[in-house]
Amino acid sequence: MIMGSQKPIDEIWGMVKDFNKVLVFGCNTCVAICHAGGEKEAETIASLIRMRARQEGNNMVVNHMGVIRHCEPEYFEPVMEDVKKYDLILSTACGVGVNFLSDRTGTVPVYPGINTSFYGSVESSGFFKELCAGCGNCIVHLTGGLCPIARCAKTLMNGPCGGTNKGKCEVSNDIDCVWYLIVERMKMLGTLEKLSEIQPPRNWATSRDGGPRRISLEHLREFEDKEALKTRAAGGEK
Amino acid sequence: MKSGSNLEKVIASGNPAVTAELGPPMSADGHEVVKKAQLLKGFCDAANITDCQTAVVRISSIAAAAIAFQNGLEPVMQMTCRDRNRIAIQADLLGAAALGLKNCLCLAGDHQKFSAAGRLKGHPGAKNVYDVDTCQLVGILRKMRDEGKQEGGDPLEVSPRFFIGASWTPMGDPIDFRPVNLMKKVNAGSDFIQTQGIYDMDLFKSQMEKACNLGLHERTAVLAGIIVPKSAMMLKYMDSSVAGVSVPRSLIDRMNKAKEAAGDDKKKAREFQEQEGIRIAVELIQQALEIPGIKGVHIQAIEWESAIEGIVKAAGLYPRPTFPES
Known part of the structure; x- marks a missing residue:
């Protein structure tokens, strides 16, 4: 899922201090699981802002609210009218949520209440780890199921660099060298010989280098269009 | 001849090749390159011109290589994957x-945090590129040279x-994969290989045996x-800290x-250690040249180019x- 981490309160205060009515708007899916931006965290951030405002002699109004997801309209449409009454929405959703709201809130600005960090796993309680880079062209069947794009600091495709030290990455002793893990895993799977093959330069157009990416499921869109027509024909929609 | 470089000629002649290293300065002082080139000239067949090693900004490898070349030292320009995409x-x-450069060493490049x-x-906050990795970079050079094509397929009227x-890094982790690593670089088109610094000659010998x-030695x-x-x-x-390097206790x-x-x-302590260091280097060179499959040595006297003359002479x-001239 998408992992996020909280921003320092000083940074948040810098963003919100000039507004009179602020909504801290939480998202109860991914970022709630990593304790960064669910409704509970939105509530905490709202009270931290209120405390700071009091200290600074600022009498702004700060409320909080949360919906299940910020990235699908059906979840926040019911509260949209309320949301638009504020001068500023501080969204504690991931960057997707912030963008999605910004496209829809007209003159009300939406600011990021957290940092969106990565696509990751819950390794253990309170510990999250990046495992996918969303590069748009998955090749982990060639690498024992472990991703060198997300997990190698150099996104190497053909094996470890010279910086692997005792199984750790040259960037830090507390980062596993994923190529070390890949080799060990493929040995275990009996597929190590696959690594002898040279992987050619990648087409990064499927990654962010091709501009904002979109997925369009034509069959689903056609189906939806047909259903809408049927509904209209049956007089279900004016 | 693939390139006609001096280094290629020495290797083709069957003599043990000697390469050294020249680190460009962290300023626009081209004279520093000239000075270092003069120290190395005549004592190696070619000298690597590092490409912002440890991710520290220096005169670019190509510019420093051109200066070295103009001053009679054959350069091996270095090209890391860290700072440029395939276009650059x-x-x-x-x-x-x-510019007349004929040798190029392909590298992943040290991570920017080392800077x-x-x-x-x-x-350390720089964005790294890694559009391609070392194997892929070697393949690009080979394709440009041997097929007369850019990576994307467009033709080159004059090929580099x-x-x-x-x-x-023969002794890096995971050590049993390192010969395969070498094989991939050779299959991609590497004409020559320079290894990470070696002190543990026994371990290196066993890795070379696998190679x-x-x-691969052929x-x-x-x-x-x-x-x-x-x-x-x-x-x-x-x-303790350099990846793929282990130093025997005796040294x-x-x-x-x-x-x-x-x-x-x-x-005096400094002088004595430097003298001992040179003796050790000479011994290591001689031991390395005895190992089957080894075609030469790459001697790095880091920020100590003046040591090369004595070492090369003492090593015979x-x-x-x-x-x-052809």
């Missing part, structure tokens, strides 16, 4: 070839003709990396003894072979 890489390769070390602030090199069993020229030790402290640091002891022999005299590798 190929543009620089075309430019380098147009902030000691007193240096560096650029490089003698293509890659690095190899020879794969037939398809590429492996030059054993020798990093000239300067002090006991440096050896200990390399042993560290030798350096410690040299240091202790100077008593409290710090200047002077004078260097020369070839009539």
Whole structure:
């Protein structure tokens, strides 16, 4: 899922201090699981802002609210009218949520209440780890199921660099060298010989280098269009 | 001849090749390159011009290589994957070839976080590129040279003709994969290989044996990396902290003894250690050249270019072979 981490309160205060009515708007899916931006965290951030405002002699109004997801309209449409009454929405959703709201809130600005960090796993309680880079062209069947794009600091495709030290990455002793893990895993799977093959330069157009990416499921869109027509024909929609 | 470089000629002649290293300065001082080039000229067949090693900003490898070349030292320009995408890489390769450069060593490049070390602030927050990796970069050079094509497939009316090199860390983790790593670089088109600095010759020998069993020694020229030790402290640091380098206790002891022999005299302690370091380097060179499949040595005297002359002479590798201009 998408992992996020909280921003320092000083940074948040810098963003919100000039507004009179602020909504801290939480998202109860991914970022709630990593304790960064669910409704509970939105509530905490709202009270931290209120405390700071009091200290600074600022009498702004700060409320909080949360919906299940910020990235699908059906979840926040019911509260949209309320949301638009504020001068500023501080969204504690991931960057997707912030963008999605910004496209829809007209003159009300939406600011990021957290940092969106990565696509990751819950390794253990309170510990999250990046495992996918969303590069748009998955090749982990060639690498024992472990991703060198997300997990190698150099996104190497053909094996470890010279910086692997005792199984750790040259960037830090507390980062596993994923190529070390890949080799060990493929040995275990009996597929190590696959690594002898040279992987050619990648087409990064499927990654962010091709501009904002979109997925369009034509069959689903056609189906939806047909259903809408049927509904209209049956007089279900004016 | 693939490139007609001096290094290629020496290797083709069957003589053990000697390469050295020249680190460009952290300023626009081209004279520093000239000075270093003069120290190395005549004592190696070609010198690597590092490409912002440890991610520290320096005169670019190509510019410094051109200066070295103009001053009579054959350069091995280095090209890391860290700082350029395939467009910039190929543009620089075309430019380098147009400037007359004939050797290119392909590297992944040290991570940018290394640039902030000691007193240096560096650029640890820089964005790295890694559009391609070393194997892929080697393949790009080979395709440009042998097929006359850019990576994307567009034709090159005049191809850059490089003698293509890659690095190899024979004793890095995971150690049993390292021969395969070498094989991939050779299959991609590496004409020569320079290894990470080697102190543990026994372990290196066993890795080379595996490389020879794969037939790689017949398809590429492996030059054993020798990093000239300067002090006991440096050896200990390399042993504990540098990836893929292990230093036998006996070498560290030798350096410690040299240091202790100077008593409290710090200047003497430095001199004694440097002398011992040069002796160790010479011994390592001689041992490396005995290993089956080794075609030469890559001697790195880091920020100590003046040491090369004495080392090459003491190792019996002077004078260097020369070839009539073709």
